Amino acid sequence: MKLAIFGCGKIANRIAASCKLTDNIELVGFGSKDPAKAEEYARKYGCPDFGDYDHFLNSDIDAVYIANYNAGHEALIRRCLEHHKNVICEKPMLFSEKQVNEAFDLAQENGVLLMEALKSVFLPLNLKIKKMIEDKAIGDITDVYAAFMRGGDHPADHWINDPETGGAFMDLGSYCVGTLNFLTGIRPKLIKLESDRTKETAETSAEALLDYDGIKGRVCVSNSKDGDMTLIISGTKGYIRADDFWKSGSGYYEVDGKRYEIAEELISDFYYELKHFADLVDNGIKESPVMDRMASLDILHITAKIKE
Numbered sequence: 001m002k003l004a005i006f007g008c009g010k011i012a013n014r015i016a017a018s019c020k021l022t023d024n025i026e027l028v029g030f031g032s033k034d035p036a037k038a039e040e041y042a043r044k045y046g047c048p049d050f051g052d053y054d055h056f057l058n059s060d061i062d063a064v065y066i067a068n069y070n071a072g073h074e075a076l077i078r079r080c081l082e083h084h085k086n087v088i089c090e091k092p093m094l095f096s097e098k099q100v101n102e103a104f105d106l107a108q109e110n111g112v113l114l115m116e117a118l119k120s121v122f123l124p125l126n127l128k129i130k131k132m133i134e135d136k137a138i139g140d141i142t143d144v145y146a147a148f149m150r151g152g153d154h155p156a157d158h159w160i161n162d163p164e165t166g167g168a169f170m171d172l173g174s175y176c177v178g179t180l181n182f183l184t185g186i187r188p189k190l191i192k193l194e195s196d197r198t199k200e201t202a203e204t205s206a207e208a209l210l211d212y213d214g215i216k217g218r219v220c221v222s223n224s225k226d227g228d229m230t231l232i233i234s235g236t237k238g239y240i241r242a243d244d245f246w247k248s249g250s251g252y253y254e255v256d257g258k259r260y261e262i263a264e265e266l267i268s269d270f271y272y273e274l275k276h277f278a279d280l281v282d283n284g285i286k287e288s289p290v291m292d293r294m295a296s297l298d299i300l301h302i303t304a305k306i307k308e
C-alpha cells in the first residue's frame with residue numbers, strides 16, 4: 001500500500017517512524033501546505049516524494065494518513081475521499097455526528113475506507129484487557145475509569161484551544177471514552193459533565209460520569225494540569241490497572257489480594273492501528289470492524305456534549 005502523510009507537524013514524525021515498521025506500507029512521502037516542510041520530512045524519513053496535498057491527491061497513492069490540526073480534518077478528509085484515496089485520520093477525527101455520517105457516506109460513495117486513528121483500541125494490551133473482561137477474570141464489571149491529565153504549554157491561540165474543534169474533552173477524552181467503549185462493548189449514557197469551558201474558550205480540564213448499562217464510568221482529562229494517566233477496570237472479584245493505556249504494553253491485575261503482571265508485545269504505539277488499516281486496504285475491505293462509523297459516533301455522542 002502506497003501511503004502519504006498529510007500535515008508535517010509533531011505527530012507526523014511518530015507516524016512515519018511506525019510506517020517504517022509495517023511490512024505492507026510503503027511510505028512514499030509527505031504532503032503539507034508548505035512544500036518546503038514536506039521536503040524536509042521526506043528527506044528525514046528517506047521518502048522519495050513530497051509536495052502540497054494536490055500533488056498526492058492527483059498521484060497513484062492508495063492511502064493518506066491525515067495528521068494535520070483538528071480544524072483542518074474535515075476538508076482534507078473530503079478531498080481525499082473524492083480523489084478515491086483510503087483515509088486514516090488522527091483522533092479526534094471529526095466534531096459532530098453529522099460530519100461523521102457525511103464523511104462515512106462519502107467514503108462509501110467513492111468505494112474507499114475511512115477510519116479514525118484511535119490507536120489505543122488496537123494495542124495488544126487493550127485487546128488482552130478486553131478478553132479478560134469477557135472471560136470474567138475479575139468477575140462482573142462494576143466500574144470503569146480512564147484518565148488522561150497532562151499539563152501543556154499551549155498559547156491561547158493554539159488550535160487545541162479552538163472551542164469548536166479543540167478542548168481537552170474532545171481531544172484527550174476521545175482516548176478515554178473510545179477505549180472504555182471498546183473494552184465494555186457498550187454505548188454509554190452521559191450522566192454528568194463538568195469542565196472549565198466558557199462561551200469563548202475551550203475547556204482545559206473536564207470530568208464526566210457515564211453509565212455503561214449499569215456499569216459506572218468516569219473520565220478525567222486535562223491539557224493544563226499533570227495528573228492521572230490511568231485505566232482502571234473494577235469487578236466483583238478484583239481490578240485491572242494500566243498506566244498510559246493509549247500507548248503502553250503493560251499493566252497488572254489483582255484478584256483475591258494477589259497481583260499478576262500483564263505484559264504484552266509493543267512494537268510501537270502506532271504500529272497496530274497502521275497494520276490494521278493496511279491489511280484492510282490490501283484486502284479491499286471498506287470499513288474497519290473495530291473503528292467503524294458507529295465507533296466514531298459512539299465517542300462523539302459523549303465528547304461533543306461538551307459543546308452543548
Ligand SMILES: NC(=O)c1ccc[n+]([C@@H]2O[C@H](COP(=O)([O-])OP(=O)(O)OC[C@H]3O[C@@H](n4cnc5c(N)ncnc54)[C@H](OP(=O)(O)O)[C@@H]3O)[C@@H](O)[C@H]2O)c1
Nearest residue numbers: 007008009010011012032033034067068069070090091092
Ligand atoms: N495519536 C496520537 O498519539 C496523537 C498525539 C498528538 C496529536 N494527535 C493528533 O494529531 C493531529 C496533529 O497533531 P500535532 O500535534 O502533530 O499538530 P501540529 O504539529 O500542531 O500541526 C500539524 C499540522 O497541522 C497544520 N496546522 C497546525 N496548526 C495550524 C494552523 N493554525 N493553521 C493551519 N494549519 C495548521 C500544519 O499542517 P501542514 O504541514 O499541512 O501545514 C501542521 O504541520 C491532531 O489531530 C491531534 O489531535 C494524535
